[in-house]
Amino acid sequence: MEIKPNIGMIIVVGPSGVGKSTLVDKITAEMPILFDTVTYTTRSMRKGEKEGVPYHFVTEEVFKELIEKNFFVEWAHVHKNMYGTSREEIDQAIGSGRVVIMDVDVQGAKTFREKYPNSFTVFVLPPSIDELRQRIKKRDKMDEGELEIRMENARLEMAQASDFDMQLVNADFNSSYSQFKKVVEEIVKNR
Ligand code: 5GP
DSSP states (O other): OOSSSSSSEEEEEOOTTSSSSHHHHHHHHHHEEEEEEOOOOOOOOTTTTTTTSSSSSOOOOHHHHHHOOOOOEEEETTTTTHHHHHHHHHHHHHHHOOEEEEEEOOOHHHHHHHHHHHEEEEEEEOHHHHHHHHHHHHHHOOOHHHHHHHHHHHHHHHHHHSSSEEEEEEEEEHHHHHHHHHHHHHHHHHH
């Protein structure tokens, strides 16, 4: 795996429920040079979430207004909701010398890679598709239909894992985390 110099953005991708946000939250807490963006979504809050954690929660109407105003550097429909990243937030973080880290879907990663060629992309894989199904069921209350949408999206996304700079299998969290941290430390050192 090649780590280019001057990486300014680390993009973490992978199917819903694979553990991306746990990886990103932990590393951001441990490495203050990293800046984790708070993106915008139209989805409803889950238990334990609130405005700003982990998203800015807005209505579809507000989201569409923000699109019109060119507020988002990138936005996409993911599952049945809309998600987008503020251009200003990214530019400010990069301008202040931080390394941006974020968790987006595959479409978002492609857009960011084009707009920010000095990015490093990580695809997080579950140990198996059955394990992923169990993790999602445990985390979110949803009907079978929605679960199947997520599983189908997961299969489609996982088929693209080799397009990313790094593939990380999240079987045992502590060991995946230490692999991930080693690479992020290397990226920060090479800047
Ligand atoms: P969840 O609703 O489970 O938190 O997230 C659903 C998906 O939306 C995840 O794959 C997450 O990475 C993705 N996501 C979150 N923010 C953004 C964003 O700003 N842009 C894109 N393209 N995807 C996002």
